[in-house]
Amino acid sequence: MELAAIxxxxxxxxxxxxxxxxxxxxLLSDAGSNTIKRYGxxxxxxxxKNELYGYPFPGxxxxxxxxxxxxxxxxxxxxxxxxxxxxxVRLGRQIDAPATKVAGAHVELTxxxxxxxxxxxxxxxLVLDVRPAPKVHVxxxxxxxxxxxxxxxDAQPGLIVRSAQLPRPEDYFFKPLNEHVPVYQHPFRIVQDxxxxxxxxxxxxxxxxxxxxxxxxxxxxxxDDAVCFPPQGIPLSWSIGVKPLDRExxxxx
Amino acid sequence: MTERIAFxxxxxxxxxxxxxxxxxxxxxxxxxxxxxxxAARQQSSAPVTTIDVDTVGPKVGDALLEFxxxxxxxxxxxxxxxLGPNGAVIVxxxxxxx
Numbered sequence: 001m002e003l004a005a006i007x008x009x010x011x012x013x014x015x016x017x018x019x020x021x022x023x024x025x026x027l028l029s030d031a032g033s034n035t036i037k038r039y040g041x042x043x044x045x046x047x048x049k050n051e052l053y054g055y056p057f058p059g060x061x062x063x064x065x066x067x068x069x070x071x072x073x074x075x076x077x078x079x080x081x082x083x084x085x086x087x088x089v090r091l092g093r094q095i096d097a098p099a100t101k102v103a104g105a106h107v108e109l110t111x112x113x114x115x116x117x118x119x120x121x122x123x124x125x126l127v128l129d130v131r132p133a134p135k136v137h138v139x140x141x142x143x144x145x146x147x148x149x150x151x152x153x154d155a156q157p158g159l160i161v162r163s164a165q166l167p168r169p170e171d172y173f174f175k176p177l178n179e180h181v182p183v184y185q186h187p188f189r190i191v192q193d194x195x196x197x198x199x200x201x202x203x204x205x206x207x208x209x210x211x212x213x214x215x216x217x218x219x220x221x222x223x224d225d226a227v228c229f230p231p232q233g234i235p236l237s238w239s240i241g242v243k244p245l246d247r248e249x250x251x252x253x
Numbered sequence: 254m255t256e257r258i259a260f261x262x263x264x265x266x267x268x269x270x271x272x273x274x275x276x277x278x279x280x281x282x283x284x285x286x287x288x289x290x291x292a293a294r295q296q297s298s299a300p301v302t303t304i305d306v307d308t309v310g311p312k313v314g315d316a317l318l319e320f321x322x323x324x325x326x327x328x329x330x331x332x333x334x335x336l337g338p339n340g341a342v343i344v345x346x347x348x349x350x351x
Binding site: 001002004005006007011013015017018027028030035036039041052056057058059060062063064067068069071072075076078084249250 | 307330344
């Protein structure tokens with residue numbers, strides 16, 4: 001998939017930035033903000049007399065080969081930004097990332113983080129692909145009397161646990177008890193969003209930190225059509241490199 | 254011969270709410286209530302215009318307007334020239350300089 005990033009910086013500023021950061025994909029200069037204005041995404045809350053006037057509401061468009069928008073993400077808080085890999089995973093697309101496989105009782109897990117490096121305010125995702133064993137189902141959120149699946153992350157300073165995305169469950173009818181229960185009985189994916197906390201407390205917690213290890217437990221209860229097994233927990237971890245915010249500026253010309 | 258072991262006292266679905274609050278560039282207080290997916294921003298001083306960023310710009314299903322912009326090497330690039338067989342990701346960002 002092609003990638004391009006547009007800002008109102010000059011070509012010289014973009015050239016300097018691309019060199020410093022080793023960027024090879026196109027950085028496009030919309031000096032004067034004409035494209036930003038035509039797109040209707042100029043940040044109109046900025047006073048035109050402000051020297052920074054002309055920048056957009058930051059956002060990402062994903063378009064098809066005809067240039068039609070298939071999805072878009074605009075962050076309400078500018079200090080926070082979803083990574084492209086996280087956006088793509090949440091849209092159900094495949095990405096390349098080093099994954100770990102774990103075999104548990106009645107399930108197989110494959111897990112990875114969308115990004116190996118993040119900075120303050122980065123929204124990234126932890127992905128957990130769960131494959132129930134043949135003829136086994138696990139319980140979805142909303143199932144009462146059974147332990148539903150849950151990715152429980154351990155709290156730690158500098159880490160914000162955001163929302164989790166789970167697929168729509170199937171309805172399972174268990175005739176002996178005449179009960180309907182929401183379950184997963186085919187491979188399914190949990191996408192758990194997390195963020196490196198950009199607040200003052202988060203910045204303090206992550207100061208001089210070069211990597212964090214996010215730990216948690218996949219909780220579930222598996223049953224087949226005759227027996228329910230006791231609830232289980234599988235420990236998981238992900239290592240994320242932490243890089244400081246880029247505070248460099250282009251060289252004065 | 255069917256045995257079902259229900260999980261006793263199961264399933265508090267309410268995950269731990271993680272709250273982060275702090276100064277955002279000295280202009281206000283930034284609080285993120287993540288477990289319920291709500292992000293609220295409070296300004297402590299002068300009122301500011303708030304804009305729902307989900308309402309700005311091209312929507313899903315719209316065609317992005319064509320553009321012709323120079324890249325970091327000075328070469329002109331159009332939207333059309335950027336579109337590959339799987340389309341493209343077009344990112345608008347604030348600045349590469351501040």
